[in-house]
Amino acid sequence: MSDTTAPARGAATLHDVARAAGVSLATASRVLNGSTRKVAESYRERVEAAAEQLGYTANLSAQATARGTSAIVALLVADIADPYFGQLASGVARGADEAGLVVTIAITERDPQREVKLVRALRGQRPRGLILAASRVEGPDAVGLQGELDAFSNMGGRVVVVGPGGGSARSVAVDNRGGSAALGAELADLGYRDAIVVAASEGIRTSDDRLAGFTEGFTAAGGVIREVRRAGFTRDAGYAAASDLLTGDVPAGTLIFGISDVVAIGIMSAVRDAGRQVGADIAVAGFDDIATGRDIRPGLTTVRVPLEDLGYQALHAATDPEWTPGEPQLPLEVIVRGSTPPRG
Amino acid sequence: MSDTTAPARGAATLHDVARAAGVSLATASRVLNGSTRKVAESYRERVEAAAEQLGYTANLSAQATARGTSAIVALLVADIADPYFGQLASGVARGADEAGLVVTIAITERDPQREVKLVRALRGQRPRGLILAASRVEGPDAVGLQGELDAFSNMGGRVVVVGPGGGSARSVAVDNRGGSAALGAELADLGYRDAIVVAASEGIRTSDDRLAGFTEGFTAAGGVIREVRRAGFTRDAGYAAASDLLTGDVPAGTLIFGISDVVAIGIMSAVRDAGRQVGADIAVAGFDDIATGRDIRPGLTTVRVPLEDLGYQALHAATDPEWTPGEPQLPLEVIVRGSTPPRG
DNA sequence: CCACGTGGTTCGCGCTCAAGC
């Protein structure tokens, strides 16, 4: 008469379940945590009942050490409160859930040094995959990163970069150049002739590509890029850049293209705070189509990128053994809203 | 002449490091992963050098099984793309980072059944703490949840509920009632007399408290709640409720209070799509003060709750052994913006 | 001879998987 059904301090172990069911550890393991081998129905039922009754849940850490591989995917973003990363993370989470994986998240705060440290720390978890959603994998800042990333790869983990990839990592990319070229062309068609671009620092591929594409599309259709301001990817950077811009002489009818929607929203606020009007006076456009762009007035003209799908694809790139780069190239779409009314 | 410095397939283990440094496992363990015991400087250096050179990082899973406790905190949110949860998660992540913890995140999609499954799955990780940011821990839906939560507690994990807590779980709460009472009073002072509230279902504490508080503050100052509509916590729910509302007769000067900013933003869009104007015509107010509320026009009147701090506190509630409920009650502040202009 | 301080050995954490009966 042993105290079999004790709720126990500290989780029930597989051992407890096996004992309660009167079978061996291996048998219990087979029925509860998959295996190719079969086990007789009668045993299976007993084990399942015991597990249920003890509230057993496999200890994933132990499983991971025993199996040598974990069920974890790590996600690295610059700022989870930023809607861009939020939507992306949504897709990652959905995919992970479907695949029975758990996602751990870390925030770089856009600090390359911090990012290196985080990758190193995350490596400790031996995740199956690592998704980098906000990093420059090239350039001088990335020197330490590459080392960590390689170490991660050598460990058997898969590295996925969202955006322009580099090196051995898989990458899930968006056609930034093509999308902004289409945006530029469309806006020129609407009658805009003078544009200012608020971009990030040179060397940041996403920014460079969007700038290049926009320039291409806009000038080809007869527009002129008056100026390129260097800011960052945040709302406040956009606000500051535009505020500064507007202390100078910006004629009505000028278009300001923010390198991302978040930046563009900062620009819109700055325009208004400078006593100007968004739309007919100063037009604003962005890139990404975050949800907010739909609810602000005037609506924000932008290029829609299916962010959630992007995250979903990143997850699969990180976990599917056979995966071919640039699989389903995500469809981009120019969306014209009130922030860029047609210009006579 | 053994192949000591081999980069190795599959991560370097503590064993590798010890061998490379010519010491025992225990010594290597002592220098790399804390211990009360000392080890001679000469050994220490050799171990550290070897670890550095092999790119060693402790296997957290193995550590967790050996120690019997992990360095993980689990976070459960309804939707990570929702700015409310995004900002909250930001604070959780910051606190975790400071404490050397890793956070794993899961999305409930506001589905109670799903939530139960997730808690069970997360339990497998044996996290040190579990933060529930979006759940009703009371009511009929919560019956299964409570069981999982108890199991989690019995395992030695700490459960923290963001919002009105229940049962044995710690909770980090916001004074929803007081905040919305203040908001109601302030709006009545501005001259509003008729209000419609778009809330969530009855039984959801956050919604109930905000509704009760608002009613209290608004009526005490002479206002009248004309109607309470039941929707949900999403932008689309707010939009739908308000659209429906506006097919009926809603006189100018009416105030619509959305149970959260996200809902309020949906309401604003619906108001506009119905051909009405936000502000002097139909006034709108929300709760939370998400970042977007500052950038839309007119600005959204709301109650500011320091969401990031809330997340930060939740993390500490989940990890600090000595922690007293309702420690620093978070300061709330009514913020009046253009969506509720003073009414003659 | 007995503390003490420092390094090594060994067992076990909870689990999986290959080999045995």
Place this chain on the structure above:
DNA sequence: GGCTTGAGCGCGAACCACGTG
């Protein structure tokens, strides 16, 4: 065939074995 036994995953923490004073 179906189940069990046993070895081992990477690590931590007792425990033991020395060498000093």
